Amino acid sequence: MSSVRHPDRRNLGTRPTLTWLEENALVQTLEDGTPVHSFALADIRQVRLAAEMAGQTSQVVLRITNSAGEEMVFGSMTFVSAGVFRGEYETFRALLTGLHEALLPHREQVEFVEGQSMAFMITMFILGALIAVMGVVFFVVLFLLQENAYGLFLVPVTLMGGGLMRMFWPRGPQAYNPEKYLAENQFDAPRAEAGTDDASQG
Numbered sequence: 001m002s003s004v005r006h007p008d009r010r011n012l013g014t015r016p017t018l019t020w021l022e023e024n025a026l027v028q029t030l031e032d033g034t035p036v037h038s039f040a041l042a043d044i045r046q047v048r049l050a051a052e053m054a055g056q057t058s059q060v061v062l063r064i065t066n067s068a069g070e071e072m073v074f075g076s077m078t079f080v081s082a083g084v085f086r087g088e089y090e091t092f093r094a095l096l097t098g099l100h101e102a103l104l105p106h107r108e109q110v111e112f113v114e115g116q117s118m119a120f121m122i123t124m125f126i127l128g129a130l131i132a133v134m135g136v137v138f139f140v141v142l143f144l145l146q147e148n149a150y151g152l153f154l155v156p157v158t159l160m161g162g163g164l165m166r167m168f169w170p171r172g173p174q175a176y177n178p179e180k181y182l183a184e185n186q187f188d189a190p191r192a193e194a195g196t197d198d199a200s201q202g
Contacts, residue, residue: 003098006091007031008074012082019074021098026064028072037072039064041102046111048173054085062096100181107178115173128164135161 003021017036019028026044028037046065051058052075059077066072076092077085103110115121135158143151 004091004094006074006095007078007088009079010073010075011079014079016078017074019072019095021095021102026072026099028074037070039066039070039072042106042109043067044103044106044110046113047099047103047178049114049176050116050173054079055083057085059085059087060092062099064099097181097183100178101183103178110178112176112178113173114176115171116168121168121170124168125165125170128161128166128168130161132158132161132165135159 005018005020007016007018009016016031017028018031019026021027024041026037026039026041027035029035043066044064045067046063048063048065050061050063052061053059054075054077057077059075061073061075064072074092074095076089077087080086116124135154139151139154139158141151142148142154
């Protein structure tokens, strides 16, 4: 079995890849065919779905880990240029559903989870808190104490920090039933949150 090839590029520092399902393996190569990963389905130990930033929006990212701790990653959007990502929703959805179907015979040995790791959530929450606090402090100093109108520019900064805190409020990843992502099941559009994600479209 050979499925549709899903294109992906993580960021500026990475090269474009193609990921697809073969009969007994999940394969990832560079666009020129250079091998990157080949995970036997029987050797996969974790499937993690999570929302990650893609420019000014977010995308659903799938992280696959094998028994050796190696990780294969691909997302629903691909990097084009600084701050610009292109949606690859159709191929992502096809690969997502195909992978979950192929892993059903191995489900007892695979951990299916949605959400970021707790360490990542805490790190991003702290970053958001620092941004929010700095925004408030400089707003008070510039606008309220010095009566400088430039202090108003700190309001969006404070809101951005608060938004990060809300998005990455620390909560552990949640287990999910892989059958929810089978092709015959109709699942909702993804929620752009860091904790849990449905991934039908990106």
